[in-house]
Amino acid sequence: QSALTQPASVSGSPGQSITISCTGTSSDVGGYNYNYFSWYQQHPGKAPKLIIYEVTNRPSGISNRFSGSKSGNTASLTISGLQAEDEADYYCSSYTTSGTRVFGGGTKLTVL
Amino acid sequence: QVQLQESGPGLVKPSETLSLTCTVSGASVTSGAYYWSWIRQPPGKGLEWIGYVYYSGSANYNPSLTTRVTISVDTSKNQFSLKLSSVTAADTAVYYCAREPRSSAWHDYWGQGTLVTVSS
Numbered sequence: 485q486s487a488l489t490q491p492a493s494v495s496g497s498p499g500q501s502i503t504i505s506c507t508g509t510s511s512d513v514g515g516y517n518y519n520y521f522s523w524y525q526q527h528p529g530k531a532p533k534l535i536i537y538e539v540t541n542r543p544s545g546i547s548n549r550f551s552g553s554k555s556g557n558t559a560s561l562t563i564s565g566l567q568a569e570d571e572a573d574y575y576c577s578s579y580t581t582s583g584t585r586v587f588g589g590g591t592k593l594t595v596l
Numbered sequence: 597q598v599q600l601q602e603s604g605p606g607l608v609k610p611s612e613t614l615s616l617t618c619t620v621s622g623a624s625v626t627s628g629a630y631y632w633s634w635i636r637q638p639p640g641k642g643l644e645w646i647g648y649v650y651y652s653g654s655a656n657y658n659p660s661l662t663t664r665v666t667i668s669v670d671t672s673k674n675q676f677s678l679k680l681s682s683v684t685a686a687d688t689a690v691y692y693c694a695r696e697p698r699s700s701a702w703h704d705y706w707g708q709g710t711l712v713t714v715s716s
Binding site: 485487520521522524530531532533534537538543575577578579582583584585586587588589590 | 635641642643644645656657658659660692700701702703704706707708709
């Protein structure tokens with residue numbers, strides 16, 4: 485299985501909004517009836533943290549500045565009102581038609 | 597509060613077997629509501645899903661690792677384990693254990709991770 489495709493890096497200024505894309509195939513991201521899609525935030529030296537699950541849902545304690553969406557084989561994570569603490573690596577993850585899980589290659593977010 | 601903690605050797609020789617254990621607190625590995633997973637991250641690289649085990653012992657593995665990996669559960673100790681055989685330098689990574697709610701495919705709790713280096 486191949487990793488999902490994410491941009492290597494994105495950047496934005498404080499207060500701005502940014503969007504990170506995650507592109508897969510009909511065997512994973514675009515699979516029918518598959519909302520088994522999530523996003524993780526990882527700060528340096530730390531474990532990944534779940535920030536979006538089931539495409540659009542936020543776990544308790546996650547800011548509503550984080551939002552997710554999906555259309556076809558591509559999902560997106562939008563962070564609005566960018567803050568310095570948002571600077572981190574972001575990973576997407578999807579269920580696959582083989583019953584396995586696959587991650588994206590990761591995107592480094594820089595807050596200018 | 598659910599907590600997961602990885603443990604095991606930080607250095608493994610090439611061709612040998614990497615063995616790690618994840619100790620779970622605040623939750624039970626016998627719960628039918630969760631899968632118990634291993635995920636790794638080579639230095640400076642992205643995440644790779646290794647596989648998961650269910651309390652019954654049934655497991656599901658990454659096809660690229662399936663010939664070398666075994667994930668098992670020890671319900672008496674509330675732990676689950678990873679064994680990866682015939683390791684090479686490419687298996688050097690931070691290894692995370694994590695919890696996955698059934699019927700979800702996402703990981704809601706993670707261990708802090710442990711670095712395993714493959715080197716002679």
